Amino acid sequence: MNMNNVARNNYSEFLEFQLGEIVSDNVKRFVFESGFTAQEISYRSNLSVATINRLKAGEHLSIRGICALAEALNKQPEAFFVRAKR
Numbered sequence: 001m002n003m004n005n006v007a008r009n010n011y012s013e014f015l016e017f018q019l020g021e022i023v024s025d026n027v028k029r030f031v032f033e034s035g036f037t038a039q040e041i042s043y044r045s046n047l048s049v050a051t052i053n054r055l056k057a058g059e060h061l062s063i064r065g066i067c068a069l070a071e072a073l074n075k076q077p078e079a080f081f082v083r084a085k086r
Contacts, residue, residue, distance in 0.1 A: 019081070023066065024058030026080045030073050031056065045072035 031041060031052075038049045045052070045068040054060045055069060063077075070077040 020058030020061060022083050023061055023080050024056060025084060026082070027052075027055045027058075027069065029084065030069075030075055030079075034073050036073075041069070041072055045069050047072075 034041070036044070038052060041047075041052055042049045047055075047065060047068050051060075051065055052069065055065055066080050067077045069075075070080060
């Protein structure tokens with residue numbers, strides 16, 4: 001297949017950026033509300049502190065990481081994808 005004639009979907013890139021921002025905001029908020037240290041969350045989630053920091057930054061998002069973090073923080077995974085009311 002010749003990929004030169006395929007149009008890129010900039011809207012999906014925009015949505016991906018927004019999703020990263022939403023998840024990042026929620027991760028930061030839920031971590032803060034938990035009162036746990038980064039090391040405690042790392043232990044509870046079986047995620048490295050670096051991975052948790054990447055989730056806080058909205059980078060390298062994975063369902064596995066979000067689910068592990070949700071379980072460690074006693075949250076539903078879906079809560080990480082909902083924009084908080086301001």
